[in-house]
Amino acid sequence: MTTLDLVPLWAVLLGSIVSMVAFIEVGFKLASNIKGKPPKAQTAQVRAIMGASLGLLAFMLAFSFSMAQRHFEVRTQAFMLEVTAISSAYRGVDLLDSAARPVARSLLQQLVTIRVEIMQLKGESDMTKVLELVEDSKRLHDQLWSVAETAMEDPDNRESSSIFSQSVLAMINAQDARLQAALYNRISPIIWVTLYVMAYLSMLIMGYQAGLTGARSGIATWTLAVTFSVVMALVMDLDRPNQRLFSMNQQLMLELHNRMTADDQR
Numbered sequence: 001m002t003t004l005d006l007v008p009l010w011a012v013l014l015g016s017i018v019s020m021v022a023f024i025e026v027g028f029k030l031a032s033n034i035k036g037k038p039p040k041a042q043t044a045q046v047r048a049i050m051g052a053s054l055g056l057l058a059f060m061l062a063f064s065f066s067m068a069q070r071h072f073e074v075r076t077q078a079f080m081l082e083v084t085a086i087s088s089a090y091r092g093v094d095l096l097d098s099a100a101r102p103v104a105r106s107l108l109q110q111l112v113t114i115r116v117e118i119m120q121l122k123g124e125s126d127m128t129k130v131l132e133l134v135e136d137s138k139r140l141h142d143q144l145w146s147v148a149e150t151a152m153e154d155p156d157n158r159e160s161s162s163i164f165s166q167s168v169l170a171m172i173n174a175q176d177a178r179l180q181a182a183l184y185n186r187i188s189p190i191i192w193v194t195l196y197v198m199a200y201l202s203m204l205i206m207g208y209q210a211g212l213t214g215a216r217s218g219i220a221t222w223t224l225a226v227t228f229s230v231v232m233a234l235v236m237d238l239d240r241p242n243q244r245l246f247s248m249n250q251q252l253m254l255e256l257h258n259r260m261t262a263d264d265q266r
Helices: 009-032 040-095 101-121 128-152 158-184 189-213 218-239 251-265
Strands: none
Touching: 009 189, 009 218, 040 101, 040 158, 040 189, 040 218, 040 251, 101 128, 101 251, 128 158, 189 218
């Protein structure tokens, strides 16, 4: 989690739009204060700089969006692997000895329940509860691995219990990959600072160019500010662990939870 994650997405979007429009106005005022008609060469130079800066800003936004998309795909793949591993472990419980079966089945049910609770908390600004549930799931992983180790110590049941042990290990690895992608593999704050500095300078030079020509369009000003601000907000949400606009389809985990609940009732 970073400090930027604590800022609501609507506030980021609104602040970006207002600040970009403000920089356009500042640039326009600076150019308007110049006395006399500017030479054509100066106007052409400013127009060329404006085009280059906007193009570079668009390139950086595309690069950042691609980076955030890759992080999102890693989280999605890890989620699918986790669901598959939990399902395999749940099936492998029947291969354990009779004493270990109820313990392992109960731990897996608790783990899936925690995952469903995390899904329900998704999108909330306060991630404290989510992180507490993640720690609870880690403790359940340790207990499941303890059950797997005990089962592997039995030479008569070692081969059949290896399916359960491998599934538990895959489950742990999948969660580690998801946490790595969600909490640590993030767009660097340096990139965010660079993006906003480039955006503000581009808006400033755009307003300056409009001031040199002595004409500006309010619609064009707001359209440009809103367009770049929306894209930056989308990239930011895609990179956040507590996403609001983008979300994974977690129906498979819900179906697994319902299947476990139905088995428990039977």
